Amino acid sequence: MTGTYLLDYGAGNVRSLVNAVKKLGHDITFVKDPSDILKADKLIFPGVGAFGSAMTSLHTKQYAEPLKQYLALNKPFMGICVGMQTLFEGSDETPEIPGLGVIPGKVRLFDSTTKAVPHMGWNTTRSIQGAQRAQECGLELGRAYYFVHSFAVPFIEGSPEAKEWVLTTTQYGDQTFISSVRRGHIFCTQFHPEKSGFAGVNVLKAFLEGGAAAGAEADAAMLAQFQQQQQSLTPGALSYLAPSNTIVPASKDEFTKRIVACLDVRANDQGDLVVTKGDQYDVREQSEDGAQGDVRNLGKPVELARRYFEEGADEITFLNITSFRNCPLLDMPMLEVLRRTSETVFVPLTIGGGIKDVVDPDGQFHPALEVAGEYFRNGADKVSIGSDAVYAAEKFYSLGGKGDGTSAIETIAHAYGSQAVVISVDPKKVYVHSPADAPTHHVIEPAQLGPNGERYCWYQCTVSGGREGRDLDVRQLVQACQALGAGEILLNSMDQDGMKQGYDLALIQDVRDAVRIPVIASSGAGSPQHFVDVFEKTGVEAALAAGIFHRREVPLEDVKETLKNKGIRIRNIDA
Numbered sequence: 001m002t003g004t005y006l007l008d009y010g011a012g013n014v015r016s017l018v019n020a021v022k023k024l025g026h027d028i029t030f031v032k033d034p035s036d037i038l039k040a041d042k043l044i045f046p047g048v049g050a051f052g053s054a055m056t057s058l059h060t061k062q063y064a065e066p067l068k069q070y071l072a073l074n075k076p077f078m079g080i081c082v083g084m085q086t087l088f089e090g091s092d093e094t095p096e097i098p099g100l101g102v103i104p105g106k107v108r109l110f111d112s113t114t115k116a117v118p119h120m121g122w123n124t125t126r127s128i129q130g131a132q133r134a135q136e137c138g139l140e141l142g143r144a145y146y147f148v149h150s151f152a153v154p155f156i157e158g159s160p161e162a163k164e165w166v167l168t169t170t171q172y173g174d175q176t177f178i179s180s181v182r183r184g185h186i187f188c189t190q191f192h193p194e195k196s197g198f199a200g201v202n203v204l205k206a207f208l209e210g211g212a213a214a215g216a217e218a219d220a221a222m223l224a225q226f227q228q229q230q231q232s233l234t235p236g237a238l239s240y241l242a243p244s245n246t247i248v249p250a251s252k253d254e255f256t257k258r259i260v261a262c263l264d265v266r267a268n269d270q271g272d273l274v275v276t277k278g279d280q281y282d283v284r285e286q287s288e289d290g291a292q293g294d295v296r297n298l299g300k301p302v303e304l305a306r307r308y309f310e311e312g313a314d315e316i317t318f319l320n321i322t323s324f325r326n327c328p329l330l331d332m333p334m335l336e337v338l339r340r341t342s343e344t345v346f347v348p349l350t351i352g353g354g355i356k357d358v359v360d361p362d363g364q365f366h367p368a369l370e371v372a373g374e375y376f377r378n379g380a381d382k383v384s385i386g387s388d389a390v391y392a393a394e395k396f397y398s399l400g401g402k403g404d405g406t407s408a409i410e411t412i413a414h415a416y417g418s419q420a421v422v423i424s425v426d427p428k429k430v431y432v433h434s435p436a437d438a439p440t441h442h443v444i445e446p447a448q449l450g451p452n453g454e455r456y457c458w459y460q461c462t463v464s465g466g467r468e469g470r471d472l473d474v475r476q477l478v479q480a481c482q483a484l485g486a487g488e489i490l491l492n493s494m495d496q497d498g499m500k501q502g503y504d505l506a507l508i509q510d511v512r513d514a515v516r517i518p519v520i521a522s523s524g525a526g527s528p529q530h531f532v533d534v535f536e537k538t539g540v541e542a543a544l545a546a547g548i549f550h551r552r553e554v555p556l557e558d559v560k561e562t563l564k565n566k567g568i569r570i571r572n573i574d575a
């Protein structure tokens, strides 16, 4: 059968891509056999995870050779993220495994001494082949797209790949990297169109409807002409000439801060799955006499997620907050929530709660990797690990500061990449009069004195939704998790949660300084100014809120407008 094919090797969330393609009115068939590749009229390769595992899968499934042939035939191809990287010669991520070598150049690790790595969030592109060529591919220069990667191909002016392949570049901190390539009918993006809101859907549309291909005829003819000219100038030499309309992009970092909407989900007393919200983690209504009432019901998960996508949320996080109780692998409600959400929401989705080794009621054991895999296949882009991360950090220190390769963090990061592993931290402040009162913990001076005039505090990690404190501080936790391979920290605060008094800036600053991976500040947002404060004062990459959005007390639009007016870069609300 001919048509559009998807090259999936089972490594991650391709559901959103399939949903986006279907929403655009196109059918898509999964490649099941190497011979399917050459049958395709159009082929999409959404590489997910690590470069090495992607290449290994291509070889094991015997896809590599037909894929090379398909590319040599210059048939319409769209590579996404690792799907683009595999076309290069190799990657720092797995130096021993070569890439397909279709494009000259190597994929390199970002420098994390000057910025958070992974590069995770929304950033713009600049065309070096002129705006028209970018437009043919559905790209709008200056519009933000969603990136998530630790490795990228540096843009080197005058290099063979720059002259022959590079369509756009993107600036991240002090580094300019290749964000899309195009030659003939081959078009690849480092960003994820299927996660880039309507801007990304336009890119997919252009590919499916032949925008890139339309301009590609001229492109291929022009290239052939260049190569001919070149050969006549220097016979036999392999060198390239730049297209005449090459524009060298100005370097400008337009990486934006992210606003994350968070949905704490659980079953209420009637057994319905609802979005709830606690104050300091207590999600039940309080009656006047102090008695505990029903679980607060602030809406339905799928509907609320869609509302936040439409209002401009840059990411959506679902936390299954009672998963520590009983969490069989077939936790159908959350899988169903993800499946349905990914039909209409085209920004990254994170799922947390219960990412750990589980035993089903029938006694069957499922490792955390399998649990996470189930969530990725059903529409999650990242999983967030709470309690299990605390246990993994404790083990890390008991082994003298190393992992043994078995933790959920290590196994999931290895298979799906660090960027897919978020650590959700639930810390609680413990006040002390002097640092000597907490000799084994990292002590800081909070903004306000403790209830008994204490000048210092440390932040104790908790498990099981804050029900149990452990002998581990937040700095110990986040540093251990980073070492084990986590890609991002979601930093809650049990003290600030639901209080609308602003984020705990001292805690957030301390964590931001302790790790190189991105940090999402969470808990306590009560006004747009609180977002301004957290970005201006701590330098975190993202800020999350729940209660004020659910209750429509502060619209997401107001938060973005206020940040923009203060000169903080944010993604414009999509249309």
Ligand code: 1PR
Residues within 6 Å of the ligand: 262, 263, 264, 277, 278, 280, 281, 282, 283, 319, 320, 321, 322, 323, 324, 352, 353, 354, 355, 384, 385, 386, 387, 388, 424, 425, 426, 463, 464, 465, 466, 492, 493, 496, 497, 498, 499, 500, 522, 523, 524, 525, 544, 545, 546, 547, 548
């Ligand atoms: O331990 O891996 O099963 O994960 C459980 C997950 O559930 C953890 O991510 C943990 O944070 C979360 N969780 C457990 N119990 C609760 C609870 O509230 N009773 N929710 C809970 C944590 C905190 C935030 C909240 C922000 C922003 N919720 O995510 O959304 O504080 O709120 P605000 O803007 O209204 O202040 P595991």
